[in-house]
Amino acid sequence: MKIYLLTHPxxxxxxxxxxxxxTEVLGESARLVEWSRVEPDEELLRxxxxxxxxxxxxxxxxxxxxTALADAGLSxxxxxxxxxxxxxxxxxxxxxxxxYLQNLPRIALxxxxxxxxxxxxxxxxxxxxxxxCVVYVLQVLGQEVEADRLNGRLEEFIEGYASRK
Numbered sequence: 035m036k037i038y039l040l041t042h043p044x045x046x047x048x049x050x051x052x053x054x055x056x057t058e059v060l061g062e063s064a065r066l067v068e069w070s071r072v073e074p075d076e077e078l079l080r081x082x083x084x085x086x087x088x089x090x091x092x093x094x095x096x097x098x099x100x101t102a103l104a105d106a107g108l109s110x111x112x113x114x115x116x117x118x119x120x121x122x123x124x125x126x127x128x129x130x131x132x133x134y135l136q137n138l139p140r141i142a143l144x145x146x147x148x149x150x151x152x153x154x155x156x157x158x159x160x161x162x163x164x165x166x167c168v169v170y171v172l173q174v175l176g177q178e179v180e181a182d183r184l185n186g187r188l189e190e191f192i193e194g195y196a197s198r199k
Contacts, residue, residue: 042120052165053119086113089138096140
């Protein structure tokens with residue numbers, strides 16, 4: 035299953051962005067897509083129309099990932115998961131201004147551990163950074179080797195960033 039990082043344009047130059055770690059570690063299994071309100075990505079639109087995408091986005095109407103994957107109908111047609119890569123405010127904006135995202139099945143992550151990501155202010159207590167979300171997804175998908183590699187790269191990233199301060 036491919037991971038699509040739908041990245042807010044303001045997120046791309048930030049040195050604290052963890053989405054780039056996902057594409058670095060997962061290679062062809064992940065794709066970074068710069069979000070545009072007026073020019074949505076053609077591949078995402080096509081997959082959304084086919085019912086082949088789900089959106090990692092908590093809240094009302096969302097289903098926990100393992101439960102969603104246990105749904106034979108959904109898991110049979112699912113080709114990718116969209117992860118919104120940006121601040122919580124940017125993610126809300128991308129969701130609210132992208133009708134094709136609003137029509138996707140919504141998936142919630144019920145991670146048992148709190149986020150280790152502490153490189154930004156105003157983080158939601160229950161929130162995870164982009165790389166942590168993808169680590170959780172990989173674990174649920176049984177891709178432990180990739181999950182461990184991404185988790186290790188995230189740990190190096192956090193420690194390296196903190197040591198530069």
